[in-house]
Amino acid sequence: MRIHNLISLSFLTAVIVTACTGGDQSNGLEALKAQYDFAVPDTASITKVIIRDKKPSSVVLERTANGWVVDGIHPVRKDAIEVLLKTVGEVRLKNFVTESAVPEIEQRMEVYGKWIEVFVGEQRVKSYIVGTETPDMLGTYYKMVGAELPFSVYIQGFNGYL
Known part of the structure; x- marks a missing residue:
């Protein structure tokens, strides 16, 4: 049971980290696209x-x-x-x-x-x-x-x- 909770907590942490940094990645991609959108x-x-x-x-x-x-x-x-x-x-x-x-x-x-x-x-x-x-x-x-x-x-x- 403890391993299951640890896996769930790890997964939840990964989802939160991805959600929090996802905006930064899209802003970076938009900035890059602006450099080649001729x-x-x-x-x-x-x-x-x-x-x-x-x-x-x-x-x-x-x-x-x-x-x-x-x-x-x-x-x-x-x-x-x-x-x-x-x-x-x-x-x-x-x-x-x-x-x-x-x-x-x-x-x-x-x-x-x-x-x-x-x-x-x-x-x-x-x-x-x-x-x-x-x-x-x-x-x-x-x-x-x-x-x-x-x-x-x-x-x-x-x-x-x-």
Whole structure:
């Protein structure tokens, strides 16, 4: 009888500990997901995209009543904006990057990366760096501005890098 009580007490303790720490785990997972949630699924709500590089040169793509324009002047090619919006809307996590690869990937992102800012109305909803291709040429390295780690991303059903 005493062993049964000990087992029950151990089980109850394990349940309580799990319940108490479960919230911390989900908060940690949510914080991690925020670092690799690059997609803006509702691309129809996107009003502006700013693309910069290290030079520094930049372009501002804005949605107007007459379609998308570059730097407030030139119309954007329809096929080009469709590809950009599809990429912004469908990009997904492919792999986590190994710890040993992070310094090299970040260095390449600093040199070759494109800084992307996506706006809905006047609010910036995403800000990330698009880096170089992965070694298998089937993904691309992305990193949220201010995040700790880069991630390998892809678009499901697309073979190649973004």
